[in-house]
Amino acid sequence: MAAVILGWNPTGSGRWDYRDAVDLVAESGRFLQRWSADQPLNVTAGTEAWLFVQGSSDAGTGLIGHGVVMSEPYQTLPGDSAAEWHVSILFDALLPLGEQVRQDALRAAAAGIPWGEAIQRPGVAVPGHEEPGLRRLWRDLGPAATGFPHVVSGTCPPDTVSTLDVNRYERNPDARRVCLAFHGTSCAACGFSFEVFYGDAGSGSIDVHHVVPPELLGSGYQLDPVADLVPLCPNCHSLAHSSAGPPRTVSELRHIISASGHLRGQVVSDLALQAQDDARRILEGPPVHRQEPRR
Numbered sequence: 001m002a003a004v005i006l007g008w009n010p011t012g013s014g015r016w017d018y019r020d021a022v023d024l025v026a027e028s029g030r031f032l033q034r035w036s037a038d039q040p041l042n043v044t045a046g047t048e049a050w051l052f053v054q055g056s057s058d059a060g061t062g063l064i065g066h067g068v069v070m071s072e073p074y075q076t077l078p079g080d081s082a083a084e085w086h087v088s089i090l091f092d093a094l095l096p097l098g099e100q101v102r103q104d105a106l107r108a109a110a111a112g113i114p115w116g117e118a119i120q121r122p123g124v125a126v127p128g129h130e131e132p133g134l135r136r137l138w139r140d141l142g143p144a145a146t147g148f149p150h151v152v153s154g155t156c157p158p159d160t161v162s163t164l165d166v167n168r169y170e171r172n173p174d175a176r177r178v179c180l181a182f183h184g185t186s187c188a189a190c191g192f193s194f195e196v197f198y199g200d201a202g203s204g205s206i207d208v209h210h211v212v213p214p215e216l217l218g219s220g221y222q223l224d225p226v227a228d229l230v231p232l233c234p235n236c237h238s239l240a241h242s243s244a245g246p247p248r249t250v251s252e253l254r255h256i257i258s259a260s261g262h263l264r265g266q267v268v269s270d271l272a273l274q275a276q277d278d279a280r281r282i283l284e285g286p287p288v289h290r291q292e293p294r295r
Helices: 018-028 103-109 128-141 173-183 194-202 234-240 250-259 270-284
Strands: 003-008 031-037 048-053 062-069 085-094 148-150 162-164 207-210 229-232
Touching: 003 062, 018 031, 018 085, 048 085, 048 128, 062 103, 062 128, 062 173, 085 173, 103 128, 173 207, 173 229, 207 234, 229 234, 229 250, 234 250
Parallel strands: 003 048
Antiparallel strands: 031 085, 048 062, 062 085, 148 162, 207 229
16 A cells, blocks of 8 residues: 555544644654554555544544554554554654644545545555645645744844745655665765764754755656755755855765865875875886896
């Protein structure tokens, strides 16, 4: 199953601290939740999961979250026929109750999905042809992108703080996840790895760079996370966008690094340069002295 929509009733038995979950996703970009059902879920690890809120809540029904299934279905008490089935879901986007995408918009974007009470907790499959419309709707009406304040160090009046607006598609968690799954989490230009250098604390810190600037793409363009995105460390990412013209390519960044005397992810020290010179002399061998023939 490529994608599934899970039904959630805030007043039902499957309660969880949703407000805290919203705050955690806003702060860290993820929230792991064990999801139970009355029957085995027909999903596998990697299945895209959408959260649909329903029931008699005053907040109303609608699409409220997005994530990915992280485990195969399992039972809390293996072998017990009465035990509940669960999967672990990593949510990467959750809207506050009351801000969900309403059913009229959902029906207009994905008419082939039975929106409403038909979506129960075990979930319903999303037809493949409905996935693009659902993603576009979530991109347009889902969680708003967060502005990043830039503050000069020291004491500043409020009007010195500026906010940079980020387009939704520039922070699409699905595209980022696919890009890093294919290209890895090391910088494509210099090879720096946050995980190698900082351990678990560095996980998720790598930037994702658009090969073609988003503003040059048409509104109907379907982003290819593998071909259109590459991982870059913040230093290389900043240098890629430092010129007034088009951003530098990964090849140009590598050329700059190489021309400056750096290897990928390393600085060539004087000792290393001396070792290279010594190795070159050894390979070349001693100079050959040619003897003049006797006359």
